[in-house]
Amino acid sequence: MATDPALAGNPLANQPVRQSTGTGGALNKTGFAWAVFEWARNPYYILIVIYIFAPYFARDIIGADLLASGQLDGLPEDEARAAANAQGQATIASVTKWAGFIAALTAPLLGAALDRGGRLKPILALFLGSITICSAMLWFAMPGGEGLPVPAIMALLVIAYVSYTYSEVTHNAMLSVSGEPKKLAMISGLGLGLGNGAATLIFLAIAVLFVLPATVSWPFAEPQFGVDLTKFEHARLAGPICAVWLALFSIPFFLNARDPGVPGASWTKAFREGAASVWRTIKAAAQYRQLMKFLVARMFYADGMAALLALGAVYVALFLGWNFLEMLCYAIFASACAFAGGIFGGWLEGKIGVKRALIVEILAMILTGLVQLSITQESLFLGLVENREMWDGPVFQTLSDLAYLGLISVVAIAATASISSGRTMLVTLAPPGRSGEFFGLYAIAGTITVWMGPLLVEQFTLWSGDQRIGMVSINLLFLIGLGALLTVRMPERAT
Numbered sequence: 395m396a397t398d399p400a401l402a403g404n405p406l407a408n409q410p411v412r413q414s415t416g417t418g419g420a421l422n423k424t425g426f427a428w429a430v431f432e433w434a435r436n437p438y439y440i441l442i443v444i445y446i447f448a449p450y451f452a453r454d455i456i457g458a459d460l461l462a463s464g465q466l467d468g469l470p471e472d473e474a475r476a477a478a479n480a481q482g483q484a485t486i487a488s489v490t491k492w493a494g495f496i497a498a499l500t501a502p503l504l505g506a507a508l509d510r511g512g513r514l515k516p517i518l519a520l521f522l523g524s525i526t527i528c529s530a531m532l533w534f535a536m537p538g539g540e541g542l543p544v545p546a547i548m549a550l551l552v553i554a555y556v557s558y559t560y561s562e563v564t565h566n567a568m569l570s571v572s573g574e575p576k577k578l579a580m581i582s583g584l585g586l587g588l589g590n591g592a593a594t595l596i597f598l599a600i601a602v603l604f605v606l607p608a609t610v611s612w613p614f615a616e617p618q619f620g621v622d623l624t625k626f627e628h629a630r631l632a633g634p635i636c637a638v639w640l641a642l643f644s645i646p647f648f649l650n651a652r653d654p655g656v657p658g659a660s661w662t663k664a665f666r667e668g669a670a671s672v673w674r675t676i677k678a679a680a681q682y683r684q685l686m687k688f689l690v691a692r693m694f695y696a697d698g699m700a701a702l703l704a705l706g707a708v709y710v711a712l713f714l715g716w717n718f719l720e721m722l723c724y725a726i727f728a729s730a731c732a733f734a735g736g737i738f739g740g741w742l743e744g745k746i747g748v749k750r751a752l753i754v755e756i757l758a759m760i761l762t763g764l765v766q767l768s769i770t771q772e773s774l775f776l777g778l779v780e781n782r783e784m785w786d787g788p789v790f791q792t793l794s795d796l797a798y799l800g801l802i803s804v805v806a807i808a809a810t811a812s813i814s815s816g817r818t819m820l821v822t823l824a825p826p827g828r829s830g831e832f833f834g835l836y837a838i839a840g841t842i843t844v845w846m847g848p849l850l851v852e853q854f855t856l857w858s859g860d861q862r863i864g865m866v867s868i869n870l871l872f873l874i875g876l877g878a879l880l881t882v883r884m885p886e887r888a889t
Contacts, residue, residue, distance in 0.1 A: 419577035420584045427650035428572035429585035431565055434643035435522065436589025437596055438529055438636040439558060440732075442551075444703055445597075445725035447532060449711035450629035451547065452482030455537050457712070462538070479712035480855050483864065486708050487848035487855070489548050490700070493555035494848070500556075501563050506668030508567045513655040515648055521561040526640050528554035532633030537626065570821055571654045578821055579748070583740030583814040590732035590810065592643070596635060597726040604628040605719050609788060629718065685823040687882045692816060695756050695875025698868045699809055701848050702763065705865065706805075713861045714771060714798065720789045724799065731806035739811030743818055749884050752815040753876065758808035760872045766801050767862050769794050822885065846871065 419425055441447065457478035460466065466474035508514055528550045534541040535550075542550075573581050607614040608623045621627045711721055742751040768776045774797055781794045790796050850871075855864030 417574055419573050420580040422573060423650055424571075424652040425573040425577065425581045426584070427647050427652075428565075428568060429581055429588055431644065431647040431651065432585035432589035433592045434640050434647065435525070435558070435561060435565075436586075437593040437639055438525055438554070440590065440593035440725070440729060441596060441632045441636055442529060442532065443555065445707045445721060445728070446600075446629055446632040447535075448486050449708050449721060450626060451535065451551075452486050452708045453479065453712055454626055454629070455535065455544065455547070456485045457482040458537050459539070459544075476861075477859060480859055480861060480864075482712060483705060483708050483861055484852040484856050485548070487701075487705060487852035489551045490555070490705075490848040491852065493552045493559075494700075496552070496556050497559040501559055502672050503665060503669050504560055505563045505567065506672045507661065507664040508564060508655075508668075509664075510659065510667050510671075511655060511661045511664030512659040513653050513657060514564055514568060515651070515653050515655075518561060518564045519648070521557045521564065522640060522644055524557035525554050525561065526637045528557070529633045529640070530637035533630050535630060535633075566817060566820075568651060568654060569817065571652045575821075579743045579814065579818045580740040582817045583736045583738075583811075586736030586739070586810050586814050587733045588736075590729045590736060592639070594726055594729040594733065596632075596639065597722055597729060600628060600632070600635075601719070601722050601726070604631075605722055609719055623718075682823075682825075684883050684885075685820075687878060688819060688823060691875045691878035691882065693875070694871045694878065695812075696816070697846055698871035698875065699759065699812065701851055701868050701871070702759065702805070703809060705848070705851055709861055709865055710798065714769075714795065716795070717789075720795070723789050724802065727799065728802050728806040731803040732810040735807035735810030736814055738807055739814035740818075742811060743815055747884065748815050748819045748822060749879070749882060752812055752819060753879060755808045755812035755815060756872060756876050756879070758804055759812070760869055760876075762801050762804040762808070763865075763869060763872075766798055766805070767865055769798050770862075 417424075420429060457475075460478045460481050461474060466477055469477065508517075511517075531542070531550050532547070535547045536542075569578060569582060572578070602613060603619070604617040604621045604623065605628060606612055607617045608628075617623060617628070621631065707721065707724070710716055710724070716724065739751065739755070742754070745751075746754075765775070768774065771781065771792075771794060773779060773781050774794055779793070781792050783791055784793055784796060785791060790799055850867035851864040854867045855861055858864065
């Protein structure tokens with residue numbers, strides 16, 4: 395292995411540098427294999443963390459159990475429901491907060507070890523196995539005290555969330571060898587697009603096989619495979635579906651993706667040296683001034699985005715009162731837009747540069763999010779427009795529903811594009827051959843304060859009893875991150 399000559403004379407000069415680039419593009423064998431990994435894994439995050447299971451857990455387990463307990467009996471019905479919804483939102487925020495604490499303390503060490511240890515694929519298989527088991531176990535998450543207790547469900551969600559973060563660090567460490575440098579943006583964007591495309595197909599299957607038959611007796615007279623919607627089996631089934639999907643479709647990745655690891659290298663030594671390297675890197679941060687400024691920016695804007703994605707669907711399900719069919723249509727629409735966002739992000743980076751693309755994407759999330767929070771079941775735009783019924787169909791009957799749904803397309807495209815742009819920016823700024831270590835720091839920049847967004851939402855929601863006030867707090871993180879991003883200077887080759 396060679397040593398990076400740019401590091402000569404500094405504390406990191408003796409660190410081995412692996413081959414840091416690959417060949418081909420997004421449709422090449424190794425590039426497509428890297429991207430198809432997200433087709434297999436990302437549906438877990440989209441279905442469980444965002445659109446289906448989290449709103450079900452918040453409303454039909456946490457909120458429903460609180461109402462059934464009698465603790466809110468002295469309140470009017472609408473106030474009791476609002477209090478139950480707030481508690482549900484706060485519980486999901488708590489899960490994300492604790493998962494963020496754990497990932498923040500460990501992900502950088504993992505990333506540094508990945509640059510020094512053996513093959514990455516076996517390590518990645520362990521993380522995917524953890525996600526698969528936890529996801530399958532969510533079938534036993536039932537309301538009313540049946541099945542798993544609430545603390546056990548929360549533990550499964552935390553373990554899977556941390557494992558998902560670890561798998562992201564490991565997968566990202568393989569990005570630089572998946573294709574030639576100028577093709578990495580499209581490879582990254584294709585992966586995000588495929589992940590959202592896979593989720594869209596699963597959403598459509600759930601709608602066609604279970605929800606539409608129960609709602610409108612179409613295209614079947616009743617839900618298929620004996621699924622009982624009164625027992626929330628359609629929501630609980632999302633866990634096992636994601637588990638099987640992940641196990642099945644990760645196979646092409648393991649067969650064809652390029653693994654930059656060194657066979658036979660000691661993982662014990664890798665973690666020991668990796669921990670020392672992370673510490674040296676932090677102490678030598680001045681030598682990577684622009685990269686560190688970007689990581690500080692990511693620390694805030696990624697936290698805001700994580701909170702927005704993890705809690706946005708919970709918010710809309712509880713605050714606008716959308717039913718499961720509406721949530722499913724929302725998820726399908728948003729996932730389809732996110733598929734376009736993955737491709738759009740790679741295209742936008744090529745047109746205006748990765749930094750400018752990321753700025754545009756963050757601004758779009760801020761402005762659109764504020765407009766969304768001005769919409770209620772009674773009015774739009776802070777009361778300037780009165781809500782009214784637009785049609786008598788089965789979903790999205792009011793102007794508020796349709797306006798919110800339309801704005802979701804902008805958020806979905808911008809959020810997905812920003813993930814692609816962030817990964818490309820890290821690869822552009824990181825020293826050659828050490829992307830795993832810096833993706834570990836990239837992960838900590840996205841997780842060291844990942845508790846902050848959920849904590850703000852949790853505390854502001856509980857303090858005010860208003861879900862909107864809780865969600866508004868997310869924008870503070872976006873603004874701080876955007877301010878830090880504006881100070882980053884990109885290398886000449888990236889402009």
